[in-house]
Amino acid sequence: MRALLAERQCLVVLDNARDEGQQSSWPGLVPLDTTEQARAWLESEASAWLATLRGAAARGEHARVAATAEAMEGFANVCAFSGYWTEVYHLSSEAAAALDDPRLRAAQLSMYCWALANEYRAEEAVARADEALEHARRAGDVSQQARAMYYASWPCGQLGRDEQRMEKLRAAADLFEAAGDHEGWTFSMLSYRTSRASSAAPRSPWPCTSVSSPSWTRPTAG
Known part of the structure; x- marks a missing residue:
């Protein structure tokens, strides 16, 4: 009982x-x-x-x-680092798949990417972001396409793929602009500019910050 x-x-x-x-x-x-x-x-x-x-x-x-x-x-x-978000968003991604809702699948897979990147599981994170982008395109949801690109930039940075990271951030900015999401556009452009400025700095697993002060800002859900 x-x-x-x-x-x-x-x-x-x-x-x-x-x-x-x-x-x-x-x-x-x-x-x-x-x-x-x-x-x-x-x-x-x-x-x-x-x-x-x-x-x-x-x-x-x-x-x-x-x-x-x-x-x-x-x-x-x-x-963000509580340790349970990977499982939460794994479960929600599976739930969204069972519901066959492409927008929901995109949203949950992007969050799953974020959680995996928090655990430095970068290859898996990139794969989930790629899936999120596919479902966002299927849904015709430009905002979710932008979020998938934005989230993918982080694990790309963890893998040392600086050019790919910046390409994704620029693509995210363009998509956020097309969606009328000023907050998302701002975060993407700030991350892009910071990434360019720090590209010659010592390697950090955090793509948008200095080595000494890591942080990662996520745009709110669209």
């Missing part, structure tokens, strides 16, 4: 994360009256909610898994 209650609590929190701003009526042991409380609980109980997400995936609850992962993208921004 305790395990069932814990799983039910996790499912409610995941749905709270998915349905941004909505309040839960579940009378659980943890207060879930606000989105902020839900996020704090997600961080402290990561092992529990990740197990619940795995369970939802195993039960074929593809829409829940994909929607939850999309909603958690903002949370990923503030704890």
